[in-house]
Structure formats: C-alpha cells, structure tokens
Amino acid sequence: MKLRRSMLFLPGANAAMLSTAFVYKPDSIMFDLEDAVSLREKDSARLLVFQALQLPVYREIETVVRINPLNTPFGHADLEAAVRAGVDVVRLPKTDCAEDVELLEREVERIERACGREVGSTRLMAAIESASGVINAVSIAKASPRLIGIALAGFDYVMDMQTERGDGTELFYARCAVLHAARAAKIDAFDVVWSDLNDEAGFLKEVDLIKRLGFNGKSLINPRQIELLHNAYAPTEEEVEYAGRVVAAAAEGERKGLGVVSLNGKMIDGPVIDHARRVLQRAEASGTRK
Amino acid sequence: MKIVKEALAGTLESSDLLVKVAPAPGAGLEIVISSEVMQQFGAQIDHVVRDTLNKLEVTAGLVVVEDKGALDCAIRARVQTAVMRGAEAQQINWSALS
Numbered sequence: 582m583k584l585r586r587s588m589l590f591l592p593g594a595n596a597a598m599l600s601t602a603f604v605y606k607p608d609s610i611m612f613d614l615e616d617a618v619s620l621r622e623k624d625s626a627r628l629l630v631f632q633a634l635q636l637p638v639y640r641e642i643e644t645v646v647r648i649n650p651l652n653t654p655f656g657h658a659d660l661e662a663a664v665r666a667g668v669d670v671v672r673l674p675k676t677d678c679a680e681d682v683e684l685l686e687r688e689v690e691r692i693e694r695a696c697g698r699e700v701g702s703t704r705l706m707a708a709i710e711s712a713s714g715v716i717n718a719v720s721i722a723k724a725s726p727r728l729i730g731i732a733l734a735g736f737d738y739v740m741d742m743q744t745e746r747g748d749g750t751e752l753f754y755a756r757c758a759v760l761h762a763a764r765a766a767k768i769d770a771f772d773v774v775w776s777d778l779n780d781e782a783g784f785l786k787e788v789d790l791i792k793r794l795g796f797n798g799k800s801l802i803n804p805r806q807i808e809l810l811h812n813a814y815a816p817t818e819e820e821v822e823y824a825g826r827v828v829a830a831a832a833e834g835e836r837k838g839l840g841v842v843s844l845n846g847k848m849i850d851g852p853v854i855d856h857a858r859r860v861l862q863r864a865e866a867s868g869t870r871k
Numbered sequence: 872m873k874i875v876k877e878a879l880a881g882t883l884e885s886s887d888l889l890v891k892v893a894p895a896p897g898a899g900l901e902i903v904i905s906s907e908v909m910q911q912f913g914a915q916i917d918h919v920v921r922d923t924l925n926k927l928e929v930t931a932g933l934v935v936v937e938d939k940g941a942l943d944c945a946i947r948a949r950v951q952t953a954v955m956r957g958a959e960a961q962q963i964n965w966s967a968l969s
Contacts, residue, residue, distance in 0.1 A: 596945040597886035625880050625952040631968065632944035658963060665965050696965070 582859065584608050584866055585730065585769050586798035586814045587807050588645065592617035593626035599633040603642055605804040608866075611645040614659045615674050623655045627662045634666035645706065647672040651684060660685075664692040664703050670729055675737065676707035678717045682724035689727070704729045706771075710737035715755045718762035730769030732800060733759045738773075746776075749790060760795055769797040778803050788813045811867040816860045818869045827857035874932035878956035881941075881949035888938040888946060890953040895932045900924065906938035919943050923950040926967045932957070 589607035591598050593614045602610055612633065618626040634644055646668045648659035663671050673685050685705060693700045705727040709715055715738070722731050733755055735746060744751045752773065763770035772791040775784045788810055791799060799810060816824070826844060831854045834842030842849045877893045895901060902924075904916055916938055923946070924934065934953075938946070951968055954960075 596881070596888075596941055596949075597884060600886050600942045600945060624955065625948070628951050628955075628968065629945060629948040632948040635969070636942075636944055661963070661965060665969075 582862060583643065583729075584862055585643070585771070586863075586866075587810050588732075588771060588798060588800045589804065589807065590617065590647075590774070590800060590802050593630045593646075594618050594622045596629060599629060600636075602804070603638045605807055606642070607801065607804075607807050608798065609643040609645050609670070610639070611647055611672060611800070612668075613647045614655070615647050615649050623649070627655070627659055631662040631666045634663070634668055643669045645670040645672050647674055647708070650675050651681075651688065657688065660688055661692055664689055664698065665696045667698070668703065670704045670706055672706045672708060672732070674708045674734070675710050675714075676721055676731075677711055677713040679720040679724035682707055682721055682728065686725045686727060701727065703727065706730045706732060706769075708732045708734045709755075709759055710734040711741045712738075714738075715758045718758050719765060722762040722766035722768055728766070728768050730771055730797065731759055731763050731766075732771035733773050734800075735773030749787065756791070756794060756796075764795070770795070772796045772799040774800045774802050775806065776802060778805065781809065785809060785813060812871055814863055815867050815870040816864050820860050821864045821869055824857035824860035824864075827854060828861060831857075872927045872929050872954055872958040872960060874929065874954065874957040875959060876957055878953050880952035880956060881945075883937065883939055885939050886941055886945070888936055888941040888949050890937075890949045891933075891935040892953045892957040893933045893935075894957075898931055900929065900931055900934070902934045902936070904936045904938065906936075906940075908938070908940055915943070916946060919946045920950055923947045924954070927951065927954050928967070929954055 585608050587607040588609040588611050590611050590613050591602050593612050612630040614626050630646060646663035648671060649655035651657060689703050690700055693703060705725055706729055707721050709718055709731055735752060738755055739745055739751055760770045775787055777783060792814060827849055830842050830844045830849055874892050874894050879891050881887050881889045883889050902920060906913060906916055920936055
C-alpha cells in the first residue's frame, strides 16, 4: 500500500523549486509541464524536468510528470522525457475516455522498449477534467493495469459544467463518480487543488470532506499545505491503539490458523484489517493527529 | 550540433542560470562563465558545461553562462535548451542528453 495523501505540483520551468522540493517530503512530487508552463518555455521545462528526475534525491520519493495532452505539439516529447528519465508515474491531463489512456499506454510501452526500460515499469494516472471524463470515469479507471489512480481536476471541470468553484456543491457529483470509479478499479483517487493559500480554514474543511468521502489524498499547489493535509489525515491516538489491537489479533488468528478472528466480541474481517493497517501506516508516516 | 543563431535559456533567479549561445565569428568554441560561487564551484560548472556541449557535439560558437548557484542538473538543462534553440533543432537526440 503506497501512501498517497499529498501530491505536490511543481512548475516544470522553475529551477529553484525543482532543485529543492524534495525537502518538503510530500508523498508524491508532480513536475508540471502543462498549465504551469508558458508556451515559449515548454522546451526548457521539459529538459529541466528530464534532468531533475535523474537527481539521486528523487529516487526516494514518488515522482509524477504531468505531460501536455498527446494531441498537442508538446505531449509526445514530454512523454519521451519523462519515461526516459525514469519517472514513476505519468499523469495524463484532460482524460475524456478510456481510449486516451490506451493511446498513452501504447506510447509509453514503445518508449520503454526504445530506451531499454523495463516494460510496465512506468505507471500512469489519469486526470478527469470534463463532464465526458466524469461520465466515463469507470472505463477510464479500468483502462490500463498501469493506472495507479485517477484525479479530479476542478478548474477545467467547473468551466465545462458552466459553473464556478464554490462551497463544493458544484463538485459533488464528480467527486462521488470519480471516487466510485477508482474504488471499483481498486486504484487511488485524488481530489482537486485548493488554490486560496490564505484560506487555511477553507482548505481544512475541504480536506475533512474529501477524507470522509474516501479520497486517498489531494493535489497541492504549495508546500505549506502538506503538513496541514498530513495532520488532517493522521489518525487519533485512540484509532492507532485500536488499529494496533486489530492487527495483532489478526496476526494471532493467522498463527493459530483461525478463519475468523474476533476482538472484544466483534468479528474482524479482511476489510477491517486492511483499514487498520492503513491507519497504522498513516500514523507511522506523520504521527497522530495534533 | 551547429549553432546557427543567437539563443537564450534560463533565468537570473536564484538557483538558476542564464545561458546565451551564438555562432562564433571564427572557428572553435569560446566559453565564458560567471558565477556567484565561482571560487568554490567554478571548475565543476566549467566541467558540466563542457561535458554537456561535448555530448551535443557542439564544436564551435560562443557560450556565455551567468550562474546563480544552480545545481548541475539545471546547468545541463539550460545549456541543452540554449544549444537546441540556437541550432534550431527540431528532433531531440535523447541519448545525447542523459
């Protein structure tokens, strides 16, 4: 189980941020070659990200590159750079249907073979940014075994829906659809960015909502948001204590060869044990909630 | 790769560098480097610039580097970008960039 609570966006053309972002320790770092890069700097950002990905410090953190769509003049070269540099995950923006993922997968495999990288080692994620994408979320999520997750991207989605960001009502259906598609495909689900850096209370309110819905985490645009997010996702001491007893009881049951395990008179089954392990994993990553 | 026009890449922001390339009036390669950390890292910067140019098979031209404390990876990327822009390269030879 890879922990993916925080995915930090970094503008691909910014040398200083690319050189130092690992110190903030998000769960994943996403080098952006798409919206954060102006048209005249697409070439320089691509090469900067290509070089930065090969820094030893980025071997210890999951790296993601958001490429430009493959139907733009930049997408294919972005993909070459990311795959050849050894990126962990390629993020495809504006994914409207399963065929978009299938095309990406074919291109990734071609590049892997061309550069001698192990076929299948490049993982994928798809960002859903339109009404069509939301409607097709299930087929998108199941389009490739390489997919580690799907993400909802709020800005383009609300534009497509002819509305604007507000209290979250405008994202209600899309969040539920994307999340259910991810869960049905057994992959991760990521929520939209929170762009108002000065509204910490609003950010935490949204984090609380998406955590309760079941999202694995959120895309972030500022390192300041990482600790807030991780703390919000951290379990309480009571949750950690209970999870520890669940895992211990499950281990004891397995040692004794029991098919069913109980704790304090309550049956513990697979999903409960999995949940307990996730609680312990979050506690190990960032302690208990402060 | 042959530099056929002037080109710039990078910025003068901290941890970055600005690279300018231009066709040389005579033959040969002229490299001019200035850096805020010249005393400590001048030799390393020079090595990275020359190695990057060598892999791109740039044998002639003027290359001016103004460094603001960039890491080697940024130096490589900015030199590569400036050369490719200056050479008007349409195709990318990835093996020359690693």
